[in-house]
Amino acid sequence: MSFFEGNKMTAGYGNGPDIINSCTIKVDRGEIVAILGPNGAGKSTAMKAMLGLLNLKSGSVVIDGQEISKLSPQDRVKKGISFVPQTKNVFAELTVRENLEVGAFLREDDVNKVIEEIYNLFPILKEKSSQVVGQLSGGQRQQVALGRALMIKPSILMLDEPTAGVSPIVMDELFQHIIKVKETNVGIIMVEQNAKQALSISNRGYVLVTGENKFEGSGDELLNDPEVRRSFLGG
């Protein structure tokens, strides 16, 4: 039994067709799990289902042994599950600091202390704290998005393509940050297009194809599996 599990999830948008079929994703605290697969495979959908942004037709979502399949996204956030969407994942018109403050909206305690912790994790955010996020570079925005999601001190962090559209150097930097977050005992699920690099920092990975689990295993296993290499890692 893992800390956070989506078990045999089947779901679609509204009354449309099922996008994910009996899909299973599991993660423990202090672990990075990568979800890979072709475009349109349902990777984002699987994550949204785990957060409750769409309803399950069957299957379940469990955190720390507690079934949460019926909870609203907001209530799941309160349970410590934080989500960084693929697009529009920052408040572009707010400053860096305000983004962090809004991330901590549900917190009752002293927000300044948490903000300091985030600044330690992402020093650039401290430097840019009063800048409007819309004016930052892609890599910096992604750090704001991570920082905002970390403000509730989540036990689980779900990242949908955190390195989309940034240069290889910035990608490496972001992955280093993600490792640092993992080391604070957070469980991380991330969808990634940069499959090789993602697997190299992941403990485990899942490959989804048309909404179903196709392969799974440790990072090394997947990297070395000839079939996975051929179809998803470009040889």
Place this chain on the structure above:
Amino acid sequence: MELLNALILLLNYTIVPAITYGSQLALGAIFVTLIYGVLRFANFATGDMMSFGTMFAVLLTYYFQSIGIGLGILPTALLTIPFAIIAMILYMLFIDNFVFKYYRVKKSAPVQLAMVSVGVMFVTQAIIRIIIGPFDRRFLDGEKFILKASEFKEMTGLNEGLTIKSTQAITVVVTIILVSILFWFLNKTKTGTSMRAYSDNEDLALLSGIDPKRVVMITWIIAGFLATVGGVLYGLDKSYKPFVYFNNMLPIFAAAIVGGIGNPFGAFLGGYVIAFAEIFVTYAYKKFFTYLLPESLEPDSLVQLLSTDYKFAVSFSILVIVLLFRPSGIFEGKKI
């Protein structure tokens, strides 16, 4: 001396009235921009909602006067504003709950909500007509002038007098107070920041635990303050005539758009841009030039760019020009 006379003339007939009128427009424009920014639709009931709030202030003023409650040299209406605001907010929340909410939950297109607001406008107009009627009403009492033209002339020995009406001073003071509190609230408080966050990125705001129902409610509460205070200040300064409030929607929307729709500080400045433009373009400068130019060059005509009858053409032209060339507004600044 002539130069001073000319300046006082401009001050008296253009600058002071424009600052006053601009403040009144500014409050309406912030109202428009706030609803647009947070609830995402152009509220065509703006003018009539302002009229609705003002109606309560008018009726309560008459009532207070009849039982002998007043504020001495200040207008009794100031005393009625808090009650009028409460009535206005209740009406707005009622309308939101029974009309706008339905379309919001259905995630209707903004243009659909705008059409719905036209319906709300007609209903509001009808209610106002039933309760108070369409007539022109004055409800200003207390001391009318802070500075009279004759006093000013005596003091300075100039030909031209400067008049400052108490309603002008009240308008400016009340606007400064209200707008300062509003911007402090929006920018410095947790609730204000959550409103801006919701307006910027609704989905992410929900994921951060912001309660949309609360944001909507607070937006209408703020709108209630702006609509009532803006409406009462205008009514005190000119007079309360419901149809005029409907007409004022053009300059108010122009101000909101000049300021960059969704940008409250832009809307605030936009109010003054429109007011100054309207008054400068419709003022007859004949006397002004008479002071400044030698007799031989004195103008025969009124030197008026546009008759005051066409003052709405000014807002309309500015609106069209801004929409064509700077659709995001002429001011930089944060959106709500």
